[in-house]
Amino acid sequence: MSRRRFYAPPSAFTQNTVTLADDEARHLRDVLRLKPGDEVYIFDGFGHEFRSTVSNVKRDMAELRIEAEVDPAKPESQLQLNLGVALLKGDKFDLVVQKATELGVTKLSPLITRYADIHLRDESDATKRVTRWQRIALEAAKQSGRAFVPEISLPLPFEKLEAEGVSVMFSERDGERIESLPAANSITALVGSEGGWADEEIDAARARGFHVVTLGGRILRAETAAIAVTVLMQHRFGDLR
Structure with missing residues (x-):
């Protein structure tokens, strides 16, 4: 039997109890119709x-007793x-957030680039988008069995991104092979x-020590490329074998 999994932020935990609120509590009560004594898993x-x-179910809150910490449903x-993905129009970035979370990314950085598909109106616009993406990431983590939800930063200019580890820019031209x-x-x-x-973004990336890599001869849509890159990185260096 698959686990009945719910999310609660660290602030909802005490030493022996955890409280579900709002949507999580309503899902427990109204959708799954769980009652005191039923077993669930909280991440x-x-x-x-x-x-x-x-232990207790109310209108917009559910109280649970913690029995034991366990290994996450999926490692x-x-x-x-x-x-890091350039801002995309419509629901394309939503798709990237969902699939990248399912595939195991640890952080998502929306990027403001020269040819980004959308331009943010103001800080409020950026914050609303990130809040939406965080909800999508949470649901994707729950569905895929992850206990870790990727961090999603506020959109930032490509030049201000703080790269970690080996840095790679995937480009449709002028790149090396991924095997390198x-x-x-x-x-x-x-x-x-x-x-x-x-061109100046590619030059700037190289100046910062990025590897510039090209994926074969076909032209991919941006959202397809982001998902393909995640799969390739997890296959070569992660756990997607």
Whole structure:
């Protein structure tokens, strides 16, 4: 039987109890119709998961007793992958967030680039988008069995991204083969928009020590490229074997 999994932030935990609120509590009560004594599993988004027992169910809150910390439903990849993706229009970035979370990224960095598909109106616009993406990432983590929810940063200019580990820019031109990348357990991988990268962005990446890599001869949509890059990185350096 698959686990009945719920999310609660660290602030909802005490030494022996955890409280579910809002949507999580309503899902427990109204959708699954769980009652006191039923067993559930709670994860905190930071890699911890707990076997728990429902003790009290109210209108917009459920109280649970923590029985024991357990291994997450699915293990995390050994690869720390920061995926930087240029802002994409419509629901394309939503798709990237969902699939990248399922595939095990540890951080998502929305990038403001020369040819980004959308331009943010103001800080409020950026914050609303990130809040939406965080909800999508949480649901994807829950569905895929992860106890860790990727961090999603506020959109930032490509030049201000702090790269971690081996740094790779995937470009449709002027790149080396993926086989040339050195082995690593921490990677920052960048994917551009539908318009690709500007020449000065590629030059700036090389100046910062990025490997510029090209994926074969076909032209991919930006959201397809982001998902393909995640799969390739997890296959070569992570746990997707």
